[in-house]
Amino acid sequence: MSVNEKLAIEGGTPVRTKPLPQEWCGVHHMDEQEIEAVVRICKSRSLFRYYGLDPQKEVATLEKEFAASVGTQYAVAINSGTAALQVAVCALGIGPGDEVLIPGYFWVATAGAVLRSGAIPVLVDCDNTFSMDPLAAARKITPRTKAILVVHMGGVIGHITEIVALARRHNLQVIEDCAQANGATQHGVKAGAFGDIGIFSFQTNKHMTSGEGGMLVTNDPHLHRRAFAVHDLGFPRNEAGRLIFDDPSVQLWGIGCRMSELTAAFARVQLGKLDRITGAMRSAKNRIKKALEGVLTFREVPDPEGDGGSFLLTMLPTREKSLRFVEALRGEGIVADRGGFYPIHMDQWGLHIYYNATNLVNKRGISAISPWQLAENRASADISYAKGTCPHLDDLLSRTVLLCIASNLTDDDVADIITAYRKVAAAVC
Ligand SMILES: Cc1ncc(COP(=O)(O)O)c(C=O)c1O
Secondary structure (H helix, E strand, O other), X not given: OOOOOOOHHHOOOOOOOOOEOOOOOOHHHOOHHHHHHHHHHHHHOOOOOOOOOOOOOHHHHHXXXXXHHXXXXXXXXXXXXXXXXXXXXXXXXXXXXXEEEEEOEOOHHHHHHHHHOXXXXXXXXXXXXXXEOXXXXXXXXXXXXXXXXXXXHHHOOOOHHHHHHHHHHOOOEEEEEOOOOOOOEEOOEEOOOXXXXXXXXOEOOOOOOOEXXXXXXXXXXXXXXHHHXXXXXXXXXXXXXXXXXXXXXXXXXXXXXXXXXXXXXXXXXXXXXXXXXXXXXXXXXXXXXXXXXOOOXXXXXXXXXXXXXXXXXXXXXXXXXXXXXXXXXXXXXXXXXXXXXXXXXXXXXXXXXXXXXXXXXXXXXXXXXXXXXXXXXXXXXXXXXXXXXXXXXXXXHOOEXXXXXXXXXXXXXXXXXXXXXXXXXXXXX
16 A cells, blocks of 8 residues: 555545454453463462462462562562552651652552652653653752652653662652553663562553552562551561561551452463563564654654553644544554554543643542641642643643554554554655
């Protein structure tokens, strides 16, 4: 097909008529192994991590295997990424009077974890990686700043080394939200191994899944004990699973977000497939980018060899062109099966974008008193979250198109995506 052919939305022939697969990365790789793992736990009638009729110790084993895969000393299995974020914030002792730097391209739970602890999130603009800009972060540091919470969106790690160096200079903690970047690396270091704490999600959209689930990783034994205590009953446990009561520095309030043996058994199988899943997405994404080099502009990825691969972000010159680009791609048959959302204009990417999170923009609390009203946060009370707070991100979002890269694209699917992008670029750009 010639790139100069008439667009399908103008009456031309579409590049393809068969929808692309949906984006559920880990789901496409499920097979008998997950079923066997779950059945084994059911047969043991031992679904709880600490005891049962015939404990299989799946959660404890997953924690060891996950820590080893990320390259950290410790891991705590948790029942969601949202809860893992909350545990991370509690483990670091973040609370009223503290500010935490967060990016504007995030998931709403990222800001929520900070707010539920009584601290104040402070938005930081991005660079062309769509991740937090280290220079912009430096400008937002105040005497109240306690931590930097970076989010590796869509499998891409931004300028993390510079962020960690900045944090170290100012004695700040770094949390990495790796919910969307499980298995991603930068120059050989895994997402989650750069900061003080990394968190992951195993929800169904994520690189590996158990439907719901999460993980927290750290190299710090004290943070590990605190995180373990918070995720459980508020106290750490010894090797035998007995609660430890004699260390006040790890006596907290537990939020009861443990992982079940069923989830862990499933997640262990998926962990074994993680490299294959991310490898498939990375390969497809990098082939598409390479074929379109010089034709279109993509998100900056500091280390494409470590890209998690799940999203392709294409920046168009103007908002009008980007809206037309999405419409034309859809017309060419670049649509996901059964109501999958992509391709999508990034403005419409819901609670991933700070100004779409009306609870943040309108400074809602989770009880009658919001963190912005606390006396300890008086100095941070005027911080704004309205559109315009992150001008570079706002500009990028207004003209960027997102395509999810399914983990089971065939060579023909990849070829059709390239053809459609070329055809639409020739007509729209
Ligand atoms: C960046 C990010 N952080 C945190 C989460 C929360 O994870 P979960 O859905 O497991 O609670 C998500 C999930 O979508 C996410 O994308």
